[in-house]
Amino acid sequence: MVDPNTVTEMVAERRPPDLRRGVLGWLRFNLFNTPLNGAVTLVTVALLAMVLWPALQWAVLQADWIGDSREACSGEGACWVFISARFESIIYGFYPESARWRVNLVFVLLAILIAWLVIPRLPAKRWVGLFALVGFPVLAFFLLVGGSFGLEHVPTRNWGGVMLTLTIAIVGIVGSLPIGVVLALGRRSQMPLVRGFCVVFIEFWRGVPLITVLFMASVMLPLFVPTQVEFDKLLRALVGIMFFWSAYMAEVVRGGLQAIPSGQDEAAKAMGMGYWQRMGLIVLPQALKLVIPGIVNTFIALFKDTSLVLIIGLFDLLAIIRAGLTDSDWLGFATEGYVFAALVFWVFCFSMSRYSQYIERLLHTGHRN
Amino acid sequence: MLGSSSRERGPLWRDPTFRALLVQGILLLALGAFIVMVVSNTMANLEARGITTGFGFLQDRAGFSIPQTLIAYSGDSTYARTFVVGLLNTLLVSAMGIVTATLIGFAVGIARLSPNWLLARLANAYVEIFRNIPLLVQILFWYFAVLQALPSPRDSHSLFEVIFVNVRGVVLPDPQPLDGFAATPWALLVAVIATWWLVRFAKRRQAATGRPLPVFTLGALLLIGLPLATFLVTGMPLEWSIPALKGFNFQGGVTVLPELIALWLALSIYTASFIAEIVRSGIQSVPQGQVEAAKALSLPGPIILRKVVIPQAMRVIVPQLTSQHLNLIKNSSLATAIGYPDLVAVFSGTALNQTGQAIEIVAMTMGVYLLINLVVSALMNLYNARTLLKER
Numbered sequence: 057m058v059d060p061n062t063v064t065e066m067v068a069e070r071r072p073p074d075l076r077r078g079v080l081g082w083l084r085f086n087l088f089n090t091p092l093n094g095a096v097t098l099v100t101v102a103l104l105a106m107v108l109w110p111a112l113q114w115a116v117l118q119a120d121w122i123g124d125s126r127e128a129c130s131g132e133g134a135c136w137v138f139i140s141a142r143f144e145s146i147i148y149g150f151y152p153e154s155a156r157w158r159v160n161l162v163f164v165l166l167a168i169l170i171a172w173l174v175i176p177r178l179p180a181k182r183w184v185g186l187f188a189l190v191g192f193p194v195l196a197f198f199l200l201v202g203g204s205f206g207l208e209h210v211p212t213r214n215w216g217g218v219m220l221t222l223t224i225a226i227v228g229i230v231g232s233l234p235i236g237v238v239l240a241l242g243r244r245s246q247m248p249l250v251r252g253f254c255v256v257f258i259e260f261w262r263g264v265p266l267i268t269v270l271f272m273a274s275v276m277l278p279l280f281v282p283t284q285v286e287f288d289k290l291l292r293a294l295v296g297i298m299f300f301w302s303a304y305m306a307e308v309v310r311g312g313l314q315a316i317p318s319g320q321d322e323a324a325k326a327m328g329m330g331y332w333q334r335m336g337l338i339v340l341p342q343a344l345k346l347v348i349p350g351i352v353n354t355f356i357a358l359f360k361d362t363s364l365v366l367i368i369g370l371f372d373l374l375a376i377i378r379a380g381l382t383d384s385d386w387l388g389f390a391t392e393g394y395v396f397a398a399l400v401f402w403v404f405c406f407s408m409s410r411y412s413q414y415i416e417r418l419l420h421t422g423h424r425n
Numbered sequence: 426m427l428g429s430s431s432r433e434r435g436p437l438w439r440d441p442t443f444r445a446l447l448v449q450g451i452l453l454l455a456l457g458a459f460i461v462m463v464v465s466n467t468m469a470n471l472e473a474r475g476i477t478t479g480f481g482f483l484q485d486r487a488g489f490s491i492p493q494t495l496i497a498y499s500g501d502s503t504y505a506r507t508f509v510v511g512l513l514n515t516l517l518v519s520a521m522g523i524v525t526a527t528l529i530g531f532a533v534g535i536a537r538l539s540p541n542w543l544l545a546r547l548a549n550a551y552v553e554i555f556r557n558i559p560l561l562v563q564i565l566f567w568y569f570a571v572l573q574a575l576p577s578p579r580d581s582h583s584l585f586e587v588i589f590v591n592v593r594g595v596v597l598p599d600p601q602p603l604d605g606f607a608a609t610p611w612a613l614l615v616a617v618i619a620t621w622w623l624v625r626f627a628k629r630r631q632a633a634t635g636r637p638l639p640v641f642t643l644g645a646l647l648l649i650g651l652p653l654a655t656f657l658v659t660g661m662p663l664e665w666s667i668p669a670l671k672g673f674n675f676q677g678g679v680t681v682l683p684e685l686i687a688l689w690l691a692l693s694i695y696t697a698s699f700i701a702e703i704v705r706s707g708i709q710s711v712p713q714g715q716v717e718a719a720k721a722l723s724l725p726g727p728i729i730l731r732k733v734v735i736p737q738a739m740r741v742i743v744p745q746l747t748s749q750h751l752n753l754i755k756n757s758s759l760a761t762a763i764g765y766p767d768l769v770a771v772f773s774g775t776a777l778n779q780t781g782q783a784i785e786i787v788a789m790t791m792g793v794y795l796l797i798n799l800v801v802s803a804l805m806n807l808y809n810a811r812t813l814l815k816e817r
Contacts (some may be wrong), residue, residue, distance in 0.1 A: 064641040083471055086541070086542035086543075087541060087542055089540065093540065093541045093588075096541050096543075096544055097541060097543050097544070100541075100543050100544055100547060104547070154509070206780070207634075228715070246445065246451075247445045247448060247449050248717040249449040249452055250448065250449060250452060253452060259799075260795065263791075263794060263798035264791045264794045264795055264798075264800065265755035265756065265758040265769070266755075267758040267759060267761065267769055268758065268769060268773065268787060268790050268791050268794065271769070271773050271777075271787055271790075271792070272787045275777065275787065276784060276787055278464045279467045279470045279783065279784065280464055280466055280467055280472065282466055282469070283469065283470055283473055328715070356557070360557075360558075360559035360560070361559065363559040363561045363562060364561060364759070366561070366762070367759075367761060367762055374559070374561065374562060374565070378565065381673060388567075388571040390570040390573065390574075391566075391570040391574075393570075394566040394569065394570050395566070397559045397562050398559075398563070399567065401557070401558055401559050401562060401640070402554070402557045402558050405557035405558070406553065406557045409553075409557065
């Protein structure tokens with residue numbers, strides 16, 4: 057006789073009671089775990105709906121995309137025709153149409169170089185990097201400026217738009233990094249004069265706003281050179297930007313230098329290496345690797361601040377858009393113009409910052425103390 | 426081998442002392458030559474342009490007006506006065522920006538650590554959006570796309586018919602102190618001193634007896650109550666000048682320039698995105714064990730936050746926060762792009778164009794920012810030395 061209460065079959069396995077499982081569980085755990093959190097969630101959703109839906113309607117759903125004059129716009133949403141109608145000038149500025157293939161060539165080369173350097177799998181980084189730092193600027197200079205090899209000369213006052221923004225950013229980046237490294241080394245030098253000079257140089261540039269540096273470059277630099285020397289306006293701005301950012305770069309590099317244990321330098325000394333050998337082969341490769349995220353962050357700041365050249369009258373991306381807004385055929389599209397400018401800058405800066413985070417994870421070799 | 430003790434001295438250029446001297450000598454010579462060249466070129470250029478050097482121009486009549494002045498100023502004032510007016514405007518927008526950027530930054534930074542998924546993501550989106558858009562774009566956006574799209578004074582948006590918002594700015598009621606108002610600020614000063622003394626007394630009492638005082642409540646009572654009581658006792662000697670539409674513009678009240686609002690908004694929102702990151706990393710830098718240990722001692726939640734987490738997080742936050750505040754002050758110079766009359770706009774802009782004294786003016790402008798920077802950095806070093814982790 058079997059007791060009726062005895063279980064003779066195996067009971068099916070039950071899932072553990074996990075509150076986080078499933079959509080509802082996730083919601084409960086992440087959004088409504090306490091009454092306060094629930095209230096916060098509801099308020100946030102309401103605010104988001106109030107902001108995002110009209111924004112989406114304005115920017116996409118009711119926007120006008122096609123056309124070539126302001127009549128194409130209904131006025132209900134954004135008028136992106138304003139951007140598409142002057143897209144060429146936003147990219148090339150006033151660069152003569154017949155010579156724009158040169159700009160395109162430089163763009164393509166730049167894209168290939170950056171892709172090559174950024175994708176870790178591709179080989180020969182060192183040589184490509186060397187070419188990007190030395191060969192490419194020279195090549196780009198001859199292509200963009202012209203005046204030799206049978207190319208028509210294009211004065212820099214015709215440069216503008218995205219092309220000018222990228223030119224300033226890249227010259228700034230390529231120029232400020234080496235100067236910054238030298239300054240950082242100088243600041244750690246044993247020689248009091250060298251150290252003093254570097255400290256004063258770095259602290260001066262870090263203490264003043266870039267605007268005043270650009271003012272200085274545009275009104276004071278011409279006074280510093282002999283009267284007969286013609287000093288290109290773009291070149292003046294570039295000199296100012298390079299010095300300014302090299303000081304910030306120097307501080308980033310110095311952080312890396314300080315993180316390298318002094319035993320590395322001492323061991324290299326014991327091997328009989330000279331100063332430049334020790335720095336170039338032992339200390340700097342380790343230090344620079346450590347501060348790549350910091351360097352990229354400085355690049356991002358530099359890239360954002362290229363927009364300041366509009367104040368001294370250069371026509372970068374932002375200035376071209378602003379100039380377009382004063383065109384009497386296109387009055388009243390300030391929102392579209394600045395939103396577009398913001399979007400372009402944002403895409404560049406956001407991808408750079410994502411790349412820096414990726415590199416940080418990649419290089420995190422447990423070196424830091 | 427040991428016998429050859431009379432080591433030969435290598436050639437002179439291998440001697441480190443000599444080489445150091447040589448390098449520094451060359452640096453000094455190059456620097457000297459550079460300075461001499463620049464000075465002689467500048468002198469020649471200035472002479473060719475007929476500009477006299479020196480700061481004499483500061484006493485000349487400026488002859489232009491400035492839309493926002495915190496001190497008395499007119500077209501007849503001197504360039505020295507222009508300098509002061511510009512400097513005060515810079516300091517005004519910087520101070521406003523620092524306060525709001527810090528508040529927004531702390532709120533967003535704490536929100537990023539919220540257990541509420543949506544709030545944390547929203548705060549994250551805020552940081553990623555605003556710190557990756559150039560400040561200048563944001564300033565121009567607020568000024569041209571938002572504030573210039575506001576209605577004309579006749580169709581102003583109004584708040585309780587007291588505050589008016591239109592394309593020319595925000596018109597606020599203006600408090601006019603009458604006789605006897607002076608007592609209230611004095612009462613506030615007394616309250617501040619008394620609160621400071623109260624905090625010290627409470628600390629000492631707690632150290633001696635272990636019994637805390639409700640410092641926060643008492644302090645708040647003192648700081649608000651004493652000035653308010655004085656104000657009421659003296660018979661509320663304050664008159665509000667309420668703005669009213671007369672013709673095409675408002676009479677009475679005080680108008681806040683749209684340039685100031687645009688710059689203030691952009692500076693606060695942009696800098697807040699950086700401060701939020703600093704606050705988040707500062708709070709995360711406090712080891713989890715600290716909180717767990719405090720919980721094990723059965724300290725209540727707010728006390729853990731106030732006495733364990735925040736003091737340790739602040740050590741990480743404050744130095745970076747200060748450098749963001751300095752950045753904000755320097756960034757306020759972008760005012761010149763929308764015509765807010767800050768130091769750079771009125772002095773390096775208008776005054777420079779009128780006088781042509783490029784060197785003196787740019788040097789003075791840079792000097793101001795350098796001085797602010799150096800003073801704040803020096804204070805920061807003092808703070809760092811005081812809050813340095815004391816390890817034995």
